[in-house]
Amino acid sequence: MAEQPLIPPRGKVNLADYDPNYRGQWEREAARERVMALREELSVLQNKLYADGRHAVLIVLQAMDAGGKDGTIRSIFTGVSPQGVEVTSFKVPTEEERSHDFLWRIHKRVPRKGMIGVFNRSHYEDVLVVRVNGLVAESVWRKRYDQINEFEELLAESGTTILKFFLHISKDEQKKRFEERLADPGKHWKFSLGDLEVRKQWDLYMRAYEDVLEKCNRPYAPWHIVPANAKWYRDLVVMETLVKTLGGLPLRFPLAEAGIETVVIPD
Numbered sequence: 001m002a003e004q005p006l007i008p009p010r011g012k013v014n015l016a017d018y019d020p021n022y023r024g025q026w027e028r029e030a031a032r033e034r035v036m037a038l039r040e041e042l043s044v045l046q047n048k049l050y051a052d053g054r055h056a057v058l059i060v061l062q063a064m065d066a067g068g069k070d071g072t073i074r075s076i077f078t079g080v081s082p083q084g085v086e087v088t089s090f091k092v093p094t095e096e097e098r099s100h101d102f103l104w105r106i107h108k109r110v111p112r113k114g115m116i117g118v119f120n121r122s123h124y125e126d127v128l129v130v131r132v133n134g135l136v137a138e139s140v141w142r143k144r145y146d147q148i149n150e151f152e153e154l155l156a157e158s159g160t161t162i163l164k165f166f167l168h169i170s171k172d173e174q175k176k177r178f179e180e181r182l183a184d185p186g187k188h189w190k191f192s193l194g195d196l197e198v199r200k201q202w203d204l205y206m207r208a209y210e211d212v213l214e215k216c217n218r219p220y221a222p223w224h225i226v227p228a229n230a231k232w233y234r235d236l237v238v239m240e241t242l243v244k245t246l247g248g249l250p251l252r253f254p255l256a257e258a259g260i261e262t263v264v265i266p267d
């Protein structure tokens, strides 16, 4: 089991107390092997979740740019049946999305029973980028923490298990990853000049994240702060948490049809 002393937070959250470089006693190779073993477990559990059809799982991924959201999704779901996983990436809202309440586009994408839904960014953008850039009045975004909690409680009470991960990288690590993107033409598409503007607002984002982690960390929808400077440790923590959560659900295969014991398949 990966040691996870950094999660989940309780009470006041100061992100400076959480080391993005933390990796417990783990070394890269051992962690990679463990992730491979867990991948097999995840594949079996996902198949059972799908067959059972009574529970849904929602994974929310949030991070600063280059924080590893895409890489985490690739790593965690390699080897899992694509039929049972639905990934949604939330971008700047379209005009249609903006003309509804902020949860409208989110609610439409939550996983149905039997499915694992993955949000690459989420409704939390509406209290992160929206807050930092003042895209709506403070009186509007302030209310959203409660609105989000109630929304997530509704999902939980409707059979959805919610796991939220904040992939925590340092500002130095982001610089390194941006430089890698600039140095590799195959990664240029991942870089936008706007990312530099967001980087300038780093401290404001950290304050906004701290509020999210503090106000929206509920037993029915816990936040996990994942030390994410080392990609292999990040993958290990997310994988362990997911497999443990799925393993804790009362999953069972549906009962066989009556009479199946005596069936002989004709030639």
Ligand code: AMP
Pocket (backbone or CB within 6 Å): 090, 091, 092, 093, 121, 122, 125, 126, 129, 130
């Ligand atoms: P990327 O993840 O690089 O594809 O970028 C998606 C962009 O969409 C990011 O700059 C987000 O800040 C932005 N975004 C996502 N959700 C919202 C939202 N609700 N309001 C404004 N911008 C958003």
Ligand code: MG
Pocket (backbone or CB within 6 Å): 065, 190, 192, 195
């Ligand atoms: Mg980006």
